Amino acid sequence: MAIIEVRDVKKTYPLGKVEVQAVKGVSFSIEKGDFISIAGPSGSGKSTILNMIGLIDKPSSGEVLIEGRPTSGLSDKELTRLRHEVLGFIFQSFNLIPVLNVWENIEFPLLLGKTKVSATEKKEWIDWLIDEVSLSEWRTHKPNELSGGQRQRVAIARALVTKPGIVLADEPTANLDSSTGEQIIELMKKINRELSTTFIFSTHDAKIVEVADHIIRLKDGLIVENKRLNGAGSPDQVRE
Amino acid sequence: MKYIIPRIALRNLSRQKKRSFLLGGAIAFGIMIVTLINGFAGAFIENVSENFAYLMAGHVFVQGAEKTPSGKRLSVIRDDSIIFSAVRDSGLSYEFATKTSEVSASLFFEGKTIRQNLTGLDLATNLFLRERVVLRQGSWDAIGPDSIILSEKIASRLNVLPGDRITASFQTLTGQNNIADFTLAAISVDSSIIGSVMSYVDLAYINEAIGLKSGEYMALGFMLNDLKAAEAFASRLYTSMAGMGIQLFDRSANEEGSAATPFQAMIRTQRSEDWQGSRYSVYTIDDIVSQAKQIVVALDGASLIILLVLFAIVMIGINNTFRMVMYERIKEIGTMRAVGVQRKEIRSLFLNEALFLALGGAVAGLVLALIAMSILSLIDFGMNTPAFMIMKNGHLSFFVPPLRAVFNVVIIAALTLLAAYFPAKAAAKMEPAVALRTAK
Ligand SMILES: Nc1ncnc2c1ncn2[C@@H]1O[C@H](COP(=O)(O)OP(=O)(O)OP(=O)(O)O)[C@@H](O)[C@H]1O
Ligand SMILES: [Mg+2]
Numbered sequence: 001m002a003i004i005e006v007r008d009v010k011k012t013y014p015l016g017k018v019e020v021q022a023v024k025g026v027s028f029s030i031e032k033g034d035f036i037s038i039a040g041p042s043g044s045g046k047s048t049i050l051n052m053i054g055l056i057d058k059p060s061s062g063e064v065l066i067e068g069r070p071t072s073g074l075s076d077k078e079l080t081r082l083r084h085e086v087l088g089f090i091f092q093s094f095n096l097i098p099v100l101n102v103w104e105n106i107e108f109p110l111l112l113g114k115t116k117v118s119a120t121e122k123k124e125w126i127d128w129l130i131d132e133v134s135l136s137e138w139r140t141h142k143p144n145e146l147s148g149g150q151r152q153r154v155a156i157a158r159a160l161v162t163k164p165g166i167v168l169a170d171e172p173t174a175n176l177d178s179s180t181g182e183q184i185i186e187l188m189k190k191i192n193r194e195l196s197t198t199f200i201f202s203t204h205d206a207k208i209v210e211v212a213d214h215i216i217r218l219k220d221g222l223i224v225e226n227k228r229l230n231g232a233g234s235p236d237q238v239r240e
Numbered sequence: 241m242k243y244i245i246p247r248i249a250l251r252n253l254s255r256q257k258k259r260s261f262l263l264g265g266a267i268a269f270g271i272m273i274v275t276l277i278n279g280f281a282g283a284f285i286e287n288v289s290e291n292f293a294y295l296m297a298g299h300v301f302v303q304g305a306e307k308t309p310s311g312k313r314l315s316v317i318r319d320d321s322i323i324f325s326a327v328r329d330s331g332l333s334y335e336f337a338t339k340t341s342e343v344s345a346s347l348f349f350e351g352k353t354i355r356q357n358l359t360g361l362d363l364a365t366n367l368f369l370r371e372r373v374v375l376r377q378g379s380w381d382a383i384g385p386d387s388i389i390l391s392e393k394i395a396s397r398l399n400v401l402p403g404d405r406i407t408a409s410f411q412t413l414t415g416q417n418n419i420a421d422f423t424l425a426a427i428s429v430d431s432s433i434i435g436s437v438m439s440y441v442d443l444a445y446i447n448e449a450i451g452l453k454s455g456e457y458m459a460l461g462f463m464l465n466d467l468k469a470a471e472a473f474a475s476r477l478y479t480s481m482a483g484m485g486i487q488l489f490d491r492s493a494n495e496e497g498s499a500a501t502p503f504q505a506m507i508r509t510q511r512s513e514d515w516q517g518s519r520y521s522v523y524t525i526d527d528i529v530s531q532a533k534q535i536v537v538a539l540d541g542a543s544l545i546i547l548l549v550l551f552a553i554v555m556i557g558i559n560n561t562f563r564m565v566m567y568e569r570i571k572e573i574g575t576m577r578a579v580g581v582q583r584k585e586i587r588s589l590f591l592n593e594a595l596f597l598a599l600g601g602a603v604a605g606l607v608l609a610l611i612a613m614s615i616l617s618l619i620d621f622g623m624n625t626p627a628f629m630i631m632k633n634g635h636l637s638f639f640v641p642p643l644r645a646v647f648n649v650v651i652i653a654a655l656t657l658l659a660a661y662f663p664a665k666a667a668a669k670m671e672p673a674v675a676l677r678t679a680k
Binding site for chain 2: 047081083093099111113158162
């Protein structure tokens with residue numbers, strides 16, 4: 001079963017008197033453990049699609065299924081809970097909470113909702129994550145004392161702390177220089193292998209696209225290419 | 241560990257230190273002013289009562305009254321043994337009792353005249369008087385049966401010196417004109433406006449002059465060791481006297497639609513009543529100064545209005561600030577929502593911050609008020625000031641009723657929450673996608 005299924009999703013934004021069709025009907029599915037790149041030029045609808053998969057925006061029509069569950073009928077509260085339990089987020093501009101230090105930022109999602117983790121288990125897990133993103137020496141630092149790459153590594157750890165099935169990253173490297181960006185993608189890839197977390201990231205950097213084992217290419221709100229590499233299952237057909 | 245939202249709220253306060261400081265400072269200032277007023281009002285009654293009690297030599301008073309056949313009301317206690325046995329029977333204790341008679345007289349000396357209330361008490365034995373009244377000229381040793389003690393002000397207006405003979409003209413109990421001669425024994429230091437109008441004469445001498453027999457007098461005052469015990473003392477004494485079958489006036493009277501204080505109303509009711517034999521009224525210093533209570537009510541009312549006005553202004557500031565804060569932190573709001581923070585938690589994040597601001601400001605304001613009070617109460621205004629009556633031994637004194645302080649803090653917290661509520665609600669309502677997009 002696909003971990004994510006997008007069924008004929010459209011999104012229109014009202015813009016003054018007219019409407020902008022940001023996504024014009026796309027369907028695809030994502031398998032558990034995939035490392036997917038959503039590629040396409042600026043304005044092609046990458047962010048819009050990621051937001052809808054991430055349940056922070058709603059399709060104008062169509063359906064997004066997360067782990068087989070349709071999401072269109074869910075209330076804000078239920079969507080929030082689902083985001084918390086199933087999804088992790090990495091943002092272009094890192095989006096750490098400025099008043100929390102590295103350790104606290106990573107811990108933050110665990111303090112929400114009804115997560116039940118024992119204190120020692122939690123500590124071990126966060127320590128492991130901090131080690132994984134190589135920030136052990138920075139655990140008590142505040143975000144404004146970190147470099148962009150370090151901040152994004154905190155964000156990666158935070159996205160993983162609830163052990164989500166899916167991590168979404170909208171242009172995670174756009175605010176980083178290319179070598180740091182590559183390191184971030186490498187880190188994501190490594191975690192993808194180790195924890196088999198599904199990663200979906202958008203980018204318009206061709207070099208980074210190549211790292212993915214499943215590429216969905218967009219243009220003008222439509223999928224122009226949907227291919228799976230490295231024998232990671234059979235690619236879906238392009239649908240218009 | 242679940243308290244992440246309040247924890248972030250608290251830390252958020254320190255992000256814009258200057259802004260938090262200004263808003264918190266405004267709250268602190270308001271609380272300080274209001275607490276000072278409350279503190280002054282809180283001590284006001286006690287100070288006035290205690291000062292009155294000293295001047296009148298008692299906290300609780302028993303007055304006797306009789307009706308003459310012609311309907312005139314006489315103020316007289318003929319036999320105080322029943323009162324003392326009532327006190328004894330109900331196990332009440334007091335510092336000392338003072339028997340007084342009072343008469344309004346005209347004093348004459350070498351062509352000068354002055355109208356004066358003469359307070360008759362046992363000059364020879366009343367130690368309390370000797371403690372309280374400071375003599376400028378003359379001495380307690382010079383006290384004789386026909387002695388009079390005048391204040392500096394009165395003495396200078398009459399132009400008398402110790403040893404001079406002063407003639408007093410007054411009415412006896414039955415309404416006849418009478419005169420008596422007094423020897424000025426001493427001149428007292430004017431201790432206040434009120435103190436300066438007190439003139440003391442010997443009880444036995446004045447009683448005889450107005451037609452009271454030996455052992456009779458008008459009012460009996462009990463000085464207690466604590467002002468606060470006055471009401472309990474009075475009501476137990478009253479009950480005990482009533483139990484002995486003694487005729488008593490009601491301790492209170494209500495006149496609907498009248499501006500009179502309960503005490504004035506009580507006096508008026510007593511005038512209109514009819515009875516045979518001796519009838520007694522029991523009242524406290526509290527009853528007498530009940531007018532001062534209206535001042536306290538007015539002060540407290542004023543402080544509440546000040547509180548509300550100050551905080552209407554502060555609320556506008558808080559409302560604006562939180563609207564600004566919401567936009568400044570829109571990215572965080574979006575992030576938190578994405579990561580799994582619920583709407584109502586976003587709302588409480590802002591409300592918590594507002595609450596901490598209010599509480600921090602309020603506590604600072606209370607502390608500032610306490611500091612200001614202790615500094616103000618160090619100033620010695622002396623006893624010779626018109627404000628003497630509202631002071632404690634010539635010093636300002638304050639008492640903030642704890643409930644009043646809590647009330648002020650609760651009001652401030654509620655208003656601050658109200659001011660922050662709408663921005664907080666708007667922040668909570670924001671769609672996460674919109675918040676995240678706007679942040680770019
Ligand atoms: N809130 C909005 N209101 C109106 N139009 C919008 C809104 N958000 C996006 N759009 C439009 O929808 C289309 C897709 O936008 P989207 O942000 O998804 O593109 P993108 O592929 O992420 O671009 P970029 O690479 O620049 O981030 C664009 O034409 C954009 O102008
Ligand atoms: Mg985008």
